[in-house]
Amino acid sequence: MNEEKQKDFTPIQNAQPILELKGICKYFGGIHALENVDFDVFPEEIVAIVGDNGAGKSTLIKIIAGVHAPTAGEIYMQGKPVEIASPIQARELGIETVYQELALIETRDVPSNFFLGREPTLGKMGIFIDRKRMVDETVNTLNSLGIKLPSLNTMVRYLSGGQRQSLAIGRIMPWGGKIIIMDEPTAALGVKESRKVLDLVLKLKEKECSVIVISHNMRHVFNVADRIVVLRGGVKVGERIKNQTTPDEIVKLIVGAEML
Numbered sequence: 001m002n003e004e005k006q007k008d009f010t011p012i013q014n015a016q017p018i019l020e021l022k023g024i025c026k027y028f029g030g031i032h033a034l035e036n037v038d039f040d041v042f043p044e045e046i047v048a049i050v051g052d053n054g055a056g057k058s059t060l061i062k063i064i065a066g067v068h069a070p071t072a073g074e075i076y077m078q079g080k081p082v083e084i085a086s087p088i089q090a091r092e093l094g095i096e097t098v099y100q101e102l103a104l105i106e107t108r109d110v111p112s113n114f115f116l117g118r119e120p121t122l123g124k125m126g127i128f129i130d131r132k133r134m135v136d137e138t139v140n141t142l143n144s145l146g147i148k149l150p151s152l153n154t155m156v157r158y159l160s161g162g163q164r165q166s167l168a169i170g171r172i173m174p175w176g177g178k179i180i181i182m183d184e185p186t187a188a189l190g191v192k193e194s195r196k197v198l199d200l201v202l203k204l205k206e207k208e209c210s211v212i213v214i215s216h217n218m219r220h221v222f223n224v225a226d227r228i229v230v231l232r233g234g235v236k237v238g239e240r241i242k243n244q245t246t247p248d249e250i251v252k253l254i255v256g257a258e259m260l
């Protein structure tokens with residue numbers, strides 16, 4: 001059972017959630033990774049999911065991303081029940097995921113990675129790749145997000161961690177996703193690079209996307225999130241509007257009263 005009674009966490013008055021999860025359970029054999037979790041995302045909102053190791057954060061986003069099927073519970077998008085049976089279906093529903101591993105190809109350049117798996121082709125036969133279009137669209141999207149990379153011809157292996165993360169985020173934009181999921185986007189990044197990635201997260205909101213972000217970094221969470229959802233042992237133990245809470249309160253929810 002959720003430990004807190006549902007309060008009014010609606011960030012936008014009278015807005016309908018773009019995504020609603022109700023009573024989600026996920027069991028891996030005897031492991032209860034998620035137990036009766038309700039989770040909403042509103043339009044143009046950044047929601048942070050926080051919790052200790054093993055709290056169920058990744059499991060929750062994998063259910064939204066179509067990687068795992070829930071053991072029980074319902075999912076609604078714009079009020080309509082949906083089944084997210086695969087990552088492809090998630091994409092069709094407008095849900096895009098940037099995983100920690102980023103899934104970039106080190107030995108290929110920026111436009112090739114930007115268009116990975118959806119390369120535009122020339123002519124009716126569709127045999128030749130339209131490199132000019134790839135370069136133009138890559139430049140346009142990166143510019144519109146304020147992403148600066150040293151050169152488009154650079155192999156991804158020579159980009160910094162922050163530049164890779166920016167590329168991995170930027171390349172989801174042309175898919176037109178309305179909900180962007182990010183798993184620890186600032187993990188292993190320095191201060192300056194983290195700042196750039198956090199700015200990019202805020203930019204996605206300006207572009208009318210909603211963002212679900214997992215982070216262990218409380219400062220980063222408080223920098224970007226509108227709302228913070230806390231999981232502990234697979235249970236949602238709290239949910240706070242960012243402006244109505246403190247890092248201290250969130251940490252207490254993460255570790256639980258018994259640890260204090």
Ligand SMILES: Nc1ncnc2c1ncn2[C@@H]1O[C@H](COP(=O)(O)OP(=O)(O)OP(=O)(O)O)[C@@H](O)[C@H]1O
Binds near residue numbers: 032033054055060
């Ligand atoms: N595929 C799986 N098979 C079996 N157990 C799993 C699987 N995925 C997750 N679990 C278990 O479910 C629980 C929640 O794991 P999850 O990865 O969702 O936590 P998390 O909050 O993302 O943790 P972390 O911050 O360490 O990544 C853990 O006990 C984990 O061992």
